[in-house]
Amino acid sequence: MYASIVTLLLLHTWTTLAKAVSVPACQATAPNSKPLTNITTAYTNVTTHPFGLAYALHDDVAFVALNDTLGVLNTSTFPPVLVHKVLLPIEYLSDSIAAKNGGILDGSTGIVLSSDGRHLLITAFSTWLIIVDVARAVLRAPDAVVGAVNGSLIAGNSAVEVAITKDDRYAFVSQENPSPLSNAKNGTIEVFELYGLKRTGGVSGRSVGYLTLGVGPVGLALSMDGRYLYATSEGPNKATTPQGTLSTIDVETLKHDPSKALLSTVIAGCGAVRVIISGDGAILWVTVRESNHVVAFDRAKLVSCPEEALLASVQVGTSPVGLVLVRNDTRILTADSNRFRSPNTTSGISVVDVQAALRGEPADLGQISSGIFPRELAVSPDGETVLMGVYGSNKIQAVDVATLP
Ligand SMILES: *[C@@H]1O[C@H](CO)[C@@H](O)[C@H](O)[C@H]1NC(C)=O
Ligand SMILES: *[C@@H]1O[C@H](CO)[C@@H](O)[C@H](O)[C@H]1NC(C)=O
Ligand SMILES: *[C@@H]1O[C@H](CO)[C@@H](O)[C@H](O)[C@H]1NC(C)=O
Ligand SMILES: *[C@@H]1O[C@H](CO)[C@@H](O)[C@H](O)[C@H]1NC(C)=O
Ligand SMILES: *[C@@H]1O[C@H](CO)[C@@H](O)[C@H](O)[C@H]1NC(C)=O
Ligand SMILES: *[C@@H]1O[C@H](CO)[C@@H](O)[C@H](O)[C@H]1NC(C)=O
Ligand SMILES: *[C@@H]1O[C@H](CO)[C@@H](O)[C@H](O)[C@H]1NC(C)=O
Ligand SMILES: *[C@@H]1O[C@H](CO)[C@@H](O)[C@H](O)[C@H]1NC(C)=O
Numbered sequence: 001m002y003a004s005i006v007t008l009l010l011l012h013t014w015t016t017l018a019k020a021v022s023v024p025a026c027q028a029t030a031p032n033s034k035p036l037t038n039i040t041t042a043y044t045n046v047t048t049h050p051f052g053l054a055y056a057l058h059d060d061v062a063f064v065a066l067n068d069t070l071g072v073l074n075t076s077t078f079p080p081v082l083v084h085k086v087l088l089p090i091e092y093l094s095d096s097i098a099a100k101n102g103g104i105l106d107g108s109t110g111i112v113l114s115s116d117g118r119h120l121l122i123t124a125f126s127t128w129l130i131i132v133d134v135a136r137a138v139l140r141a142p143d144a145v146v147g148a149v150n151g152s153l154i155a156g157n158s159a160v161e162v163a164i165t166k167d168d169r170y171a172f173v174s175q176e177n178p179s180p181l182s183n184a185k186n187g188t189i190e191v192f193e194l195y196g197l198k199r200t201g202g203v204s205g206r207s208v209g210y211l212t213l214g215v216g217p218v219g220l221a222l223s224m225d226g227r228y229l230y231a232t233s234e235g236p237n238k239a240t241t242p243q244g245t246l247s248t249i250d251v252e253t254l255k256h257d258p259s260k261a262l263l264s265t266v267i268a269g270c271g272a273v274r275v276i277i278s279g280d281g282a283i284l285w286v287t288v289r290e291s292n293h294v295v296a297f298d299r300a301k302l303v304s305c306p307e308e309a310l311l312a313s314v315q316v317g318t319s320p321v322g323l324v325l326v327r328n329d330t331r332i333l334t335a336d337s338n339r340f341r342s343p344n345t346t347s348g349i350s351v352v353d354v355q356a357a358l359r360g361e362p363a364d365l366g367q368i369s370s371g372i373f374p375r376e377l378a379v380s381p382d383g384e385t386v387l388m389g390v391y392g393s394n395k396i397q398a399v400d401v402a403t404l405p
Helices: 002-017 090-095 097-101 134-138 251-256 354-359
Strands: 041-045 053-055 061-066 069-074 081-087 108-113 119-124 128-133 145-150 159-164 170-175 188-195 204-212 217-222 228-233 244-250 262-269 272-277 283-288 293-298 310-315 320-326 331-336 348-353 364-369 374-379 385-390 395-400
Touching: 041 081, 053 108, 053 374, 053 385, 061 108, 061 119, 061 134, 061 385, 069 108, 069 134, 081 134, 090 145, 108 170, 119 134, 119 159, 128 134, 128 159, 145 188, 145 204, 159 217, 170 217, 170 251, 188 217, 188 251, 217 272, 217 283, 228 251, 228 262, 244 251, 244 272, 244 283, 262 283, 262 293, 272 320, 283 320, 293 320, 293 354, 310 354, 320 374, 320 385, 331 354, 331 374, 331 385, 348 354, 348 374
Parallel strands: 108 159
Antiparallel strands: 041 395, 053 061, 061 069, 069 081, 108 119, 119 128, 128 145, 159 170, 170 188, 188 204, 217 228, 228 244, 228 272, 244 262, 272 283, 283 293, 293 310, 320 331, 331 348, 348 364, 374 385, 385 395
């Protein structure tokens, strides 16, 4: 309630005072911002490159995708402790394009907790959706993996993020790269129907179709009412032309007739990669990696009036990827990955003042330093801690939210 009143006031202020906002241009590196040296932060070593992160609903536990395992983090201490690793079914590793190409293997990538908190869905091995029983993983039981559903090669072979419907019956997976079976350049959103998530025991499922989106779809977010799925696409010339996009997708149509589910697409900047929704559902925030910006959209206008949907655009650090809202949506943190390892710039965590951003005023409060290639972020259920996977340093960085500016 409080949050929605604030948003209404901010939207009102924006419409009456602010100058027109435009999508950010492509930018090689971000100018260095103020180093934030007075933040309580600490690292946990993990065994390999951390990718997706998700907290459990209870139990002071979080999970992290660690290639061929799912790491279980005990978050009752600061920083957390890696207490257990669930081995994922590596017999499916041979399906992984990364393994075949001999590159760095992202065995597992995205993670999402089911709506009832009892299962984790993990995208892995390019086409697979692995289902883990949360309670069994926490108890270190040997049978924590309760399902493995394979995708269809037609939909793509580079699964990154996953979202799940409120009834825990459908999962949507971003397939960043197109199927090697087609000449298409675009990626897709693959649709999985799942059976048995509400029960204890085995989970099965099948890939039921896909929606072709722009080039390089990655970031996914479901609206709170479950009606819309939002997806980013990096765009065809992500480093040179602002053609990254944010798409609005109708969830009911996506389940049954995916190719007809796209409602609208707006330009977001160069290399749009992740999207989150404000707590009141009114604003979408998107990281645009090759613009080194985070941009805000008025969710209500994305379909009805897309040319007026852009609300704000804020300079952050170089190559931002993950982002989270903290402190009642008054701050945004971005994982400034510098993933292309440009010299003369820093990786880290930018802190953005949300109200200032929406007023069109300087909003970058500074950057917390981190290791190599920070990537994904997660906020604890009590809002007091943020965890970030530092992919290139094999570490999890914990940040005490109370010490942010
Ligand atoms: C650092 O933070 C602490 C507590 O958050 C505060 O008491 C102190 O004044 C801050 N120091 C600086 C130099 O900002
Ligand atoms: C974490 O790893 C670093 C090397 O990256 C090492 O120097 C440090 O001692 C390790 N910390 C712990 C607590 O094991
Ligand atoms: C990922 O796991 C596979 C299978 O165990 C292993 O061959 C590979 O070296 C691992 N890669 C990294 C970067 O840890
Ligand atoms: C986490 O660590 C605390 C303190 O060591 C312990 O009491 C608790 O049982 C642990 N929880 C899990 C799920 O491992
Ligand atoms: C999983 O799906 C991929 C893509 O369709 C396919 O190449 C692979 O053979 C499948 N693996 C199994 C074990 O069915
Ligand atoms: C493929 O992506 C491009 C650019 O992102 C877009 O203009 C085009 O409409 C997409 N094609 C399909 C079939 O969705
Ligand atoms: C968030 O807002 C609630 C009231 O809606 C308030 O009780 C709480 O203290 C606020 N939290 C922070 C961190 O500002
Ligand atoms: C980095 O900074 C150094 C020193 O200012 C400069 O010589 C070099 O050209 C810069 N490199 C890039 C890629 O901007």
